[in-house]
Amino acid sequence: MGALEVLRFAVRGLTANKMRSALTTLGILIGVAAVILLVAVGEGTSRSITQNIQRLGANTLTVMQSFSGGGGGGRGGGGVFAGGVVAGPAQQQGGTGPRTQAKELTIEDARAMADASAAPSVKSVSPVVSASSQAATYQGASHSIAQLVGTYPTYFEASNKPVAKGSYFYNDDVTAARKIIVIGQTVADDLFGSVDPIGRQITITGVPFTVVGVLKPSGSSGFQDADDIAVAPLAAVQQSLTGYGPLGQIIVQAKSATAVDAAQSEITQILDQRHGITATATADYRILNQAQLQETVSATIGTFTVLLGAVAAISLLVGGIGITNIMLVTVTERTREIGIRKAIGAPRGAILGQFLAEATMLSLIGGLLGVTIGFIGSRFTIAGVQPVIVPTSIALALGVSVAIGLFFGSYPANRAAKLRPIEALRHE
Amino acid sequence: MTAPEAPVLEVREVSKIYGTGDARVHALRGVSLTVERGDYVAIMGASGSGKSTLMNILGCLDVPTTGTYLVDGTDVGALGDRQLAVLRNRKIGFVFQSFNLIPRMSALANVELPLAYGGVGVGARRRRALAALDQVGLGDRLHHDPNELSGGQQQRVAVARALVTAPSLLLADEPTGNLDTTSTGDVLRILDRLSSAGRTIVLITHENDVAAHAKRVIRLVDGRITEDHRQAPVDGPPPRLAAVAP
Structure with missing residues (x-):
């Protein structure tokens, strides 16, 4: 029972219920796209403000009436x-x-x-x-x-x-x-x-x-x-x-x-x-120091970006819970099928692998689509800001989405693998 | 791991108790049974006689409360989870009353499934699955999903799936219980043919007509064997082979 075989079973399991799989994927998709886009917007804002400050001129002080x-x-x-x-x-x-x-x-x-x-x-x-x-x-x-x-x-x-x-x-x-x-x-x-x-x-x-x-x-x-x-x-x-x-x-x-x-x-x-x-x-006057201004503003923008990222991360988490939910439903629904598979000699590892692969695939596909949407979205100006994609945010969002699949999929998959064949077969 | 003369099945003083306290139910009360290679055994009994419990134990789906059970000389009680899975995969082929094909998988994929779990390569798997389906006369229904097949056809796919791994033992639990007479005839003819080819078959039924195809009939009442009757020799053809296969 190779890994490829497990993947094929997982694909078959997912395509058996396309609408459900698509909706679950959507949860992860939105989460990943939100993380990437919001962090990109934060970065874009930061860059544009830095640019504006630099536009004041290099090494300059502005003296103004207070x-x-x-x-x-x-x-x-x-x-x-x-x-x-x-x-x-x-x-x-x-x-x-x-x-x-x-x-x-x-x-x-x-x-x-x-x-x-x-x-x-x-x-x-x-x-x-x-x-x-x-x-x-x-x-x-x-x-x-x-x-x-x-x-x-x-x-x-x-x-x-x-x-x-x-x-x-x-x-x-x-x-x-x-x-x-x-x-x-x-x-x-x-x-x-x-x-x-x-x-x-x-x-x-x-x-x-x-x-x-x-x-x-x-x-x-x-x-x-x-x-x-x-x-x-x-x-x-x-x-x-x-x-x-x-x-x-x-x-x-x-x-x-x-x-x-x-x-x-x-x-x-x-x-x-x-x-x-x-x-x-x-x-009765004040002096604007460009360097100090820039420091203050970047610190503020940094906080702002972290905040945006945190909000997006929450939606990613919610997407992960969606995966657990749908995988639990799937395991319950397919209890009999699991029983049959066990009766004809499926080892526990194969069942575990199949359901884990299904969950991970859901989240990975959602993650990849989310990255695509994030990329496309960042081409547009959002609220006057040209988003700038931060590569680490892509790696992080993708990594987290796969981890979410594994983590949130492991509970239902374990439950499936632990089913006793005789009970699973009696399940209607 | 086993001498060639070891019986396919050896059940010694097996009992099975469900529930605890007042709700204790003795499904099996000390059943001993030996099945030789090439035999065709029908286990008969009314519902509640314990025949399904016996079947589950024979199929390694359930464990007895007391007693030992050997398949090909191997003590099943001593096996772990993984080894049990391998045993079910290699030594036992199941045919269920309700077919139990996996939905949304073609007949061919269903038959290939045990081979996939057994680690057989893709090419060999396809070849063996095609041969098995051909044997049950479904060579032209390879890519139909179970819901596109009639009950008889589904059961023939299930038989193909059970015998594709060339198991030591074919276990059939009321294989004709959900079928009309024509389909019943088809399935029984296949079982007869398999038996005459030397395959060991244990069949559970409550119909005398079905039991008449077996070489040996065992009657189970209240968890005990009450009758063990041989209709034909172990190494001969099954009694109805001539009647159904012109």
Whole structure:
């Protein structure tokens, strides 16, 4: 009685009741597919958020007006920041003590941070004002730019926004407040279509700007289009659109990844001094540290993925119990058949093997189909997230499904094998 | 493991008691019986006489409460579970009253089954199963499921399944109990032919017509043998062979 023979008997047993076998398989299928898909969604979310954070730029710190507590509000539309991630502050300066007077972020703050002697770890400082939902038109075509940024040329490097076509603007352009603009891919597509936008003039809320460059597309971030952006010299934007109010944020680029923390303490010192923050006063600004942000977010996402996986694992367990149930029914139903098999000389091992093989086959087929469904499902975007399959989750789900077949099948199979032939034969 | 002259069956003072206390039922009360190779024995008795119990013990499906039982000189009581399975597979062929074919398996697959459990290779298995089915005249019904066969045909498949392993002993428990006269004739003719070919057969029945085919008739009443009557010599043909097989 070879293993192949046992498998053939098992296949025959399963095909004898196709509907039942299919439904039992479905339980495991759903469990395995859920494990793979949910873990993939968790991984996808994690990747997309990490990407978004990286899109903020390498080795950068974002200094923003602090909105907590009293003090000046965020005029000038500084609430939205470059990558589109709206997360809790990664670090908030100071405690909750009284605040004498909240000062806003100014160009002078930015200049002070750029001082090489006070802040040796800082590579560049880019003051940023931004205006959201600015109506831009070109020859009748119009588009509402989600985010219009006025800044310095260093912004492009610091915020990781290279130009794909045309050129950047330069420090001269900032000083001269030239009305030139670098637009994102989405803006270019909407306004110009197939026309080359370089050198053309667009009008933003009545003010003409000349397009000098198009940013390299950075891709959708899931919730917000990172390419729906336009970047112009700081002075030009302040002059024509936002006014000379406070800065929305200051983007500070550190000299290297290892210098980020040093740069943070340096600019903290500068700002504390300039804003008159003492040990007892709450800071009126906050600094977002990209690395810290990323750590916090990955930890959160990790928990989230484990949670999703646990929910899916429960459905796999329920599928396993379904197998036990159906195998018990099958054994009871086929008691007489088991008796006949024993009467004509089937050893206990053969009966045990047959029912174990049936249970394992049910769960293995369910597992394989589940993997297939998981694969297919992960091709689609789920709730704005592109799932990323984690190979270990496939191995784990498949392994667990086989183990479930063996484990949950062993009780009914044992019961079948232990039947006394005389009693089994009398069973009606 | 056995001398050639050892009897196929040797039952010594076997008794079987079911239940305990007041509900004790003596199904067998000290039965001794020896069946020689080539014999054709009919065990007769009314229902409740213990003939089914005896049959189950002879078929190694049940164990006696007391007494010993030898098949081909081997003491069955001393065998373990696995060895019993091998014994049932190699030495005994069963034919049941209710056919007991495995549903949803073709006639051929049913006949091949004991060989599969006996570890016979696929090629040899097919060849032997085909030969056995041919012997019972069902060479043209190989791929029919049991529910596509008549009662007589099903019982002939069961006979083919019982003799495909070339067992020392063919046990038939009321093989014609569920059959009409024509099918009964068919099955009995096959048994007669097997007997004349030297196969040892023990048949249980309560019909005199069926018992008339046997070389030896044993009557069982209340768990005891009351009559042991030989109708034909062990090494001769069965008494009705000429009558049914022209």
